[in-house]
Amino acid sequence: MKPTRHMLALATALACAFAAPAFAQDTIKIGELNSYKAQPAFLEPYKRGMELALEEVNGKGGVLGKKLELIIRDDGANPGEAVRVAEELVTREGVVMLTGTFLSNIGLAVTNFAGQKKVFFLASEPLTDKITWADGNKYTYRLRASTYMQTAMLMPAAIAANAKRWAIVYPNYEYGQSAAATFKDMLKKAQPGAEIVTEQAPPIGKVDAGAVAQAIDDAKPDAIFNVLFGADLTKFVREGNTRGVFKNRTVVSLLSGEPEYLDPLGEETPVGWIATGYPWDKIKTPEHVAFLTAYQKKFNDYPRLGSIVGYTTIKSIAAGIAKANSTDTEKLVEAFKGLSVSSPFGTFSYRASDHQATMGAYVGKLALEKGKGTMTDIKYIDGASVLPNDADTKKLRPAAD
Amino acid sequence: MTLDAFLFQVLNGLSSASGLFLIAAGLSLIFGVTRIVNLAHGSLYMLGTYIAYTFATKIGGVTGFWGGIVATALIVGALGAAIEFVLLRRIYRAPELFQLLATFALVLVINDFALWLWGPADLLGPRAPGFRGAVEILGRRLPSYDLFLIVIGPLVLLALHLTLTRTRFGRLIRAATQDREMVGALGVNQAVLFTSVFALGAALAGLGGALQIAREPANLATDLIALGDAFVVVVVGGMGSIPGAYLAAVIIAEVKALCIGIGTVDFGFVTINFSKFTLVAEFLVMAIVLIARPYGLLGKAQGAVRSIAEPEEPIRPATPLLKAFGVAVLAVLVCLPLLAQSSPYVLVLGIDVLIAVIFAASLHFIMGPGGMHSFGHAAYFGLGAYGAALLVKWLAWPMGAALIAAPLLALAGALLFGWFAVRLSGVYLAMLTLAFAQIVWAAVFQWEGFTGGSNGVIGVWPPPPFDKSWVYFLLTLVLAVAAVLLLRRFLFAPFGYAMRAGRDSPLRAEAIGIDVKRVHWLGFAMAGLVCGVAGGLFAFAKGSISPETIHINRSIDGLVMVLLGGVQTLTGPIAGASMFALLQDTVMRQTEYWRALMGAIILLLVLTFPQGIVGAFASLWRKVGGRT
Secondary structure, three states: OOHHHHHHHHHHHHHHHHOOHHHHOOEEEEEEEEOOOOOHHHHHHHHHHHHHHHHHHHHOOOEOOEEEEEEEEEOOOOHHHHHHHHHHHHHHOOOOEEEEOOOHHHHHHHHHHHHHHOOOEEEOOOOOHHHOOOOOOOOEEEOOOOHHHHHHHHHHHHHHOOOOEEEEEOOOOHHHHHHHHHHHHHHHHHOOOOEEEEEEOOOOOOOOHHHHHHHHHHOOOOEEEEOOOHHHHHHHHHHHHHHOOOOOOEEEEEEEEOHHHHHHHHHHOOOOOEEEEOOOOOOOOHHHHHHHHHHHHHHOOOOOHHHHHHHHHHHHHHHHHHHHOOOOHHHHHHHHOOOEEEEOOEEEEEOOOOOEEOOOEEEEEEEEEOOEEEEEEEEEEOHHHHOOOHHHHHHHOOOOO | OOHHHHHHHHHHHHHHHHHHHHHHHHHHHHHHHHOOOOOOHHHHHHHHHHHHHHHHHHOOHHHHHHHHHHHHHHHHHHHHHHHHHHOHHHHOOOOOOHHHHHHHHHHHHHHHHHHHHHOOOOEOOOOOOOOOOEEEEOOEEEEHHHHHHHHHHHHHHHHHHHHHHHOHHHHHHHHHHHHHHHHHHOOOOHHHHHHHHHHHHHHHHHHHHHHHOOOOOEOOOHHHHHHHHHHHHHHHHOOOOHHHHHHHHHHHHHHHHHHHHHOEEEOOOOEEEHHHHHHOHHHHHHHHHHHHOOOOOOOOOOOOOOOOOOOOOOOOOOOHHHHHHHHHHHHHHHHHHHHOOOOOHHHHHHHHHHHHHHHHHHHHHHHOOOOOOOOOOHHHHHHHHHHHHHHHHHHOOOHHHHHHHHHHHHHHHHHHHHHHHOOOOHHHHHHHHHHHHHHHHHHHHHOHHHHOHHHOEEOOOOOOOOOOHHHHHHHHHHHHHHHHHHHHHHHHOHHHHHHHHHHHOHHHHHHOOOOHHHHHHHHHHHHHHHHHHHHHHHHHHHOEEOHHHHOHHHHHHHHHHHHHHOOOOOOHHHHHHHHHHHHHHHHHHHOOOHHHHHHHHHHHHHHHOOOOHHHHHHHHHHHOOOOO
């Protein structure tokens, strides 16, 4: 990491912010807020992804003849702070739109702020279904595939396992709870005979991995659905491996194939788990190869999933402003309806019905190659294929429009 | 759960207990002797994991892993000695708890340092050479490293016990824990003793961290997690008691392991998933233990600390000068909406500052004049915020009614928790308040259907005309001024004198007929009430709230504000809160490593103004002959 360069970039951004209005009119200001200090593993690559996209967009002359300018803020991993930062970006910096956020509760707080203050907000990463459904509003769009979508992408593999006895383990907060609920719901519909034999909900960041792995083993499940990620996942996998918990069991796991969570596992990588993720070294589509080459050239490092999200966020914004032919909020809201964006994962669009992007994710099996975790048998699942149709979606969005 | 499964979970619990014990033992020693609430203890633990990881991967093999663990303990111990020598030694004469501020700054600095040096990714160490596999016990596989940990915990306990009982150094530690001034009077070099105890405590933290690398990745969140665990274990076991710490670690780890082992139980009318209780298990244990045994399981009443700080000046009513200054500040604030027309953000920030002022002033009310160091003041802030937000959400109450109900809810909480808390004193009181706050936090976090769980409550916006920030700012200003004046009025009423009498000399206060517990209880409730106002205002200012409003971080922010301003002055919390809120706003915008910068600024302030900012000015004023 090169702190000086980031600081320089930030200093430039700040300098621009305080510069004369005549100069400011030459750029389109985008406000970005995120939990950089609390979630650095995901967000540092994310920031790089944004930088790369910004360079590409501005290198081609920007949008509407102006350069995009990103003003980045830390939200302190706290919704109260985040709302203040959002106000600051809007009122002091005069940004035309907000984007960013990682944690679900912060994403929701900013979503609500956007609805109240009529500011356009593109939620880049938070996964909670509520951002686009229960608490969705006119001014908020979301890029990343939601908890519901990610779970749905894994269901075919889970059902194919034809397991009678399932164990579920998830971090005890909204993301984990809703993933577990969605999973149980879908499993019941597809395979009424299946039974949940144990449900472990450790507090996030504080899993007692040995005890949890043992409790799962004692319940004698045929298959395990895992929602743990980050340090919790790492601990759980090492204990589970040593205790032989995963032996002869199908494990279906959310997000575990993302380099952010897979790389720390190293030689401990649980081979054969079916997971959603981002096998950056295996995706050979031309769009992705172009992105990978540019990213590696610029940063001398491989991209993580955060890089994809950051990159695609900026690309979406550029496309949206170009389509709206304006930075007016109402016009942006209209322009994002059905907006088509080309990304390293191929072309996707923002649904008019629930403001959710259809960018999908890769599903595959975790594998170990040269001491490092990766994925095999990968398959791209289009987000559109797992989302409910427009009529059903409408029922899910009571608060919107 | 079968008997075999039960016994096996007991083994799992024992291996976790060893880890907990190692973190806690060092903290307990340091607190026992120096009376410093070392918030950086978790950071030392985290450094232990990173340093040991570096040894284990860069050198590798048996030497890298096992030698690395020993080297890590030594390095972290040396770092602890350096912290004591360079930083803490300069501020022992500051008011009680002030050192907490310095260690808080260290937490920020160390975390950013680790991010800078080791990067953002989690780092999982190799398996321990010689303990890679598992052993079969009761038909199940227990990692052999867990067995090693089960043994190492009691071994360290034994070694510490022998050191404390059989060596001169140990006798000095025990003596200093009981009465450190007497130890000093007998000719023992306290400076050396303090440094060596700090080094020993830090080394234990480093060792604890280093031993975990075979089980969990080094990551940047471990500092606060380890700190929280360590505090609970130390308090449950009894401050300064090493066997107590082990006992507490075993109890807490076993309770958690068993909750996990039991899993989901269907009681017919209700299904309970016991694994969810691990979120709050340790704090429930702590609250129960402290209510039943105020000094922890094996702790003794703290020896009196004859403070080496300068005796506190009695508080005095505001001088005409101060009053004039107050009116001037108020006049500027009232005019702020006019001045801020071109930059509306000033008002948004102003609302945050005023809310922080109410929060800090209410905390100071019990901390300073009341002498009750609450580490869980966020509970009342959160009760106020959630009270207001939930009334709006479920009963569609108007804002005015919700803002009135918010402090009443906080009052109810403070009356309940305060009743237990005032029966304790010093750090035990602090920890019981923390336990209550954590229980409230966990309840809010867990009660998805009612409180919105981790996502919280959204859509709590003020109705017109308060939706304009200048109107809401004026509302906040009115309430903030009212709150501050009300608290002042209380302090200069007989009630306030009685509260201070109870703080300074409980026995004499009792003798002249003051019901000290009752007065402190009502003081505690009063602080909760006022804090609830801040919570209610916060909910409407942000439009949404989540469990972060009750999180321990907010409680610590409150302590930092009060200490930064000066706990011994009445204007201190106001200055401290304003300063902290403005600093946070500025620093977070300026730099990528904003936490380190924030920490550095706090360190600078700590070293420059060891009585807090207002405290320093007040004593300077006295020195030049003026009167406060």
